[in-house]
Amino acid sequence: MVCQILWAYCLILTISNGAYCVICYDNDNQSCPCLTGIDPKIQLIVTPEVEAMDKKRSTLKISSSSVLAERSWSGSGVNKNKAMVEHLQHYGVITSKKVSEVMETIDRACFVPDGTPPYVDSPMAIGYNATISAPHMHATCLQLLEENLKPGMHALDIGSGTGYLTACFALMVGPQGRAVGVEHIPELVVSSIQNIEKSAAAPLLKEGSLSVHVGDGRKGWPEFAPYDAIHVGAAAPEIPQALIDQLKPGGRMVIPVGNIFQDLKVVDKNQDGSLSIWSETSVRYVPLTSRDAQLRGW
Numbered sequence: 001m002v003c004q005i006l007w008a009y010c011l012i013l014t015i016s017n018g019a020y021c022v023i024c025y026d027n028d029n030q031s032c033p034c035l036t037g038i039d040p041k042i043q044l045i046v047t048p049e050v051e052a053m054d055k056k057r058s059t060l061k062i063s064s065s066s067v068l069a070e071r072s073w074s075g076s077g078v079n080k081n082k083a084m085v086e087h088l089q090h091y092g093v094i095t096s097k098k099v100s101e102v103m104e105t106i107d108r109a110c111f112v113p114d115g116t117p118p119y120v121d122s123p124m125a126i127g128y129n130a131t132i133s134a135p136h137m138h139a140t141c142l143q144l145l146e147e148n149l150k151p152g153m154h155a156l157d158i159g160s161g162t163g164y165l166t167a168c169f170a171l172m173v174g175p176q177g178r179a180v181g182v183e184h185i186p187e188l189v190v191s192s193i194q195n196i197e198k199s200a201a202a203p204l205l206k207e208g209s210l211s212v213h214v215g216d217g218r219k220g221w222p223e224f225a226p227y228d229a230i231h232v233g234a235a236a237p238e239i240p241q242a243l244i245d246q247l248k249p250g251g252r253m254v255i256p257v258g259n260i261f262q263d264l265k266v267v268d269k270n271q272d273g274s275l276s277i278w279s280e281t282s283v284r285y286v287p288l289t290s291r292d293a294q295l296r297g298w
């Protein structure tokens with residue numbers, strides 16, 4: 001009943017805005033109230049059909065006529081990593097050749113827990129009250145950071161979870177660069193290393209240009225700073241100063257900011273050290289918090 005009321009609320013929001021329903025179209029939080037208790041194979045939710053892509057801000061606009069469509073690509077016979085990437089290209093989410101190549105090379109199936117459908121465009125639970133982000137969010141963040149993930153550059157992935165994005169970053173910056181994951185749940189660090197070992201980024205882990213560490217991501221990882229690119233995979237109430245300090249002049253950070261209502265912020269550090277900050281889109285991520293707070297109730 002509660003679910004139905006929330007569902008109706010989301011529907012009204014979507015139709016009245018003709019746009020993006022933050023609550024239903026949950027980017028990162030497994031606990032979207034509308035989906036509670038519904039078999040993931042038959043979820044009826046806002047489809048990722050992209051009506052238009054605002055080129056400047058890359059904002060997804062969802063058509064109100066596209067509500068109530070099945071979001072699982074496997075439902076339409078599409079179940080391979082390459083096909084997932086092609087769908088994201090088809091719907092205008094991926095426009096970069098480099099990002100499509102990287103997402104084709106790093107098979108998402110190496111990163112989701114056994115029994116979890118890897119290619120569905122939805123966040124999936126990975127334990128410890130954490131999730132692997134949805135493919136469209138991974139694609140969006142990779143595109144926003146692409147210019148700061150050139151060979152030889154340094155990239156920091158805070159809240160690295162499954163290690164998926166850290167592996168993508170490592171592939172993009174190459175063996176002369178540095179890709180660093182920081183995750184505060186030790187068990188997730190162990191499993192992320194196992195995931196990366198199964199993936200195309202395994203040689204970079206072995207050579208040492210890719211590393212994953214247990215730590216509080218709010219403090220960054222000073223050892224390999226300054227970073228050309230910083231990605232934060234959990235929502236901060238405000239942008240942590242340590243991360244700003246560890247961003248190189250000319251560098252870019254992508255970070256969800258907020259509590260219930262969150263924006264994906266893009267933070268550019270100018271050459272004089274000043275910051276230019278803008279909001280890319282509304283999102284919903286799990287919080288960037290303490291380990292104790294995250295594990296409460298787990």
Ligand SMILES: C[S@@+](CC[C@H](N)C(=O)[O-])C[C@H]1O[C@@H](n2cnc3c(N)ncnc32)[C@H](O)[C@@H]1O
Nearest residue numbers: 130132133159161162184216217233234288289
């Ligand atoms: C939504 S998940 C994203 C994981 C990753 N981007 C992925 O797709 O696999 C957010 C991650 O942030 C981690 N996290 C939350 N607060 C943190 C903190 N203070 N320091 C480090 N990691 C944190 C969580 O444990 C979780 O793994």
